[in-house]
Amino acid sequence: MTSARRRSYGVKGAPYAFLLPATVLFALFFTLPIGYAVWLSLHKVKVSGLGLGAGARSEVWAGLENYTDSLTDPELLAGALRVLGYGCIVVPVMLGLALLFALMLDSEKVRLAPFTRLAIFLPYAIPGVVAALLWGFLYLPSVSPFFHVLDALSLPQPDLLDGGPLYGALSNIAIWGGTGFNMIVIYTSLRAIPAEVHEAAKLDGATPLQTALRIKIPMVAPSLVLTFFFSIIATLQVFNEPTTLKPLTNSVSTTWSPLMKVYRDAFGTGDIYRAAAEAVIIALATLVLSFGFLRAANRRNRQDARQGGAR
Structure with missing residues (x-):
């Protein structure tokens, strides 16, 4: 027993x-x-006297002081606004291209689909720092072959690392590297659509464009939600691209993005307590935005399901 x-x-x-x-x-x-x-x-360093000698610096309880200072820090707020503008470019363009490429690869008339799929996905396999370095040198007029061509044609040479074009230059790196991954996710969902659905659409006389707009895209909506969710998180955590391009231009400050601000406070000024509060704020903002988006998407799916059941 x-x-x-x-x-x-x-x-x-x-x-x-x-x-x-x-x-x-x-x-x-x-x-x-x-x-x-x-x-x-929730802590900070208290300095006694001149801060010299043993015991001159001690760790004390700070409560929410670090959070209050971070939320009222103009540099952190300015970095958040820059990332917001950056995300308004990256997310729609990247997901739009990923959906377009996935629909094109799912077409019956496409040729060399395996090679094309690999070519689109390959940039995602390149590390972000390496990709940023490659594009950074292509943006420099002194070494970029594109600027030599423009010079030979007597065409204007824009400064892509200064002012407004900087957002496009940074966004291009993220779009180039992330489109392939999102395309694979959407393409996998497209391949999972039953063949009977495509046959029924053909029998009803639907054109390829109508099939894509009315059948394929609605059926891969969960994949679009997933890729949008990942893209939002990646945008809020942008760090590699501006940090890598910073030595090439004066337009990228050490606080260009919130994560760069955290890195500077932690390893530049040595205030790890303030940096920890900023990191927690960024994590909470990411959680709130992601949870809110997923909740809105689930509510929309439930409404669509109810409407479909009513029909």
Whole structure:
């Protein structure tokens, strides 16, 4: 009886044993760092006297002081506005191109589909820093072959790393690198549409454009929501592109994006407590925006389902 009971406990405990390594890694590399960042954000350094000697600097409780200072910091707010403008360019253009490429590859008349699919996806496999460096040198008039061609044709040479064109230059890097991944996600959903649906559309006399607009795009709506969700998170966390281009232009400051502001405060000025508060604020903003978007998308799907059931 005891042996059977032990075997029963062993069978019931097997799933927890399999989950234990992942749970430990999750706690060590995700939960604990987040908890430590929150703890740091609630503290600050108190300097006594001139700040020299042992015990002149001590860590004290700050409460919400770091959060108040961060939310009223004009540099952080300006970085958030710059990222907002950057995202208004990147997200719609990138997802629009990804959807267009996916629909084109799903067409029956497309040729060399495997090669084309790989060519579109390949930029995503290039590390972001390497891609930013490559595009950065292409933007420099002194080394870019495109500017030599413009010079030979006596055409104006725009400065892509200054002023308004800087947003387009940064957005181009993100679009070039992220379109392929989103295209694969959407294309996979398109390939999962049953063949009977396409045959029914042909029998009804639908053109390829009508099929794409009225059948394919509505059926891959969950994939569009997923890619939009990922794109929003990536936009809020933009860091590689402006940081890599910063040595090439004076238009990119050390606080161009919120994450660059966090990096400067943590490793430039050494105020890890303020940087921790800013990081927590960015994480909460990402969570709120993502949760709000997913909730709105789910509400829309439920409404569509009810309308479809009513019909």
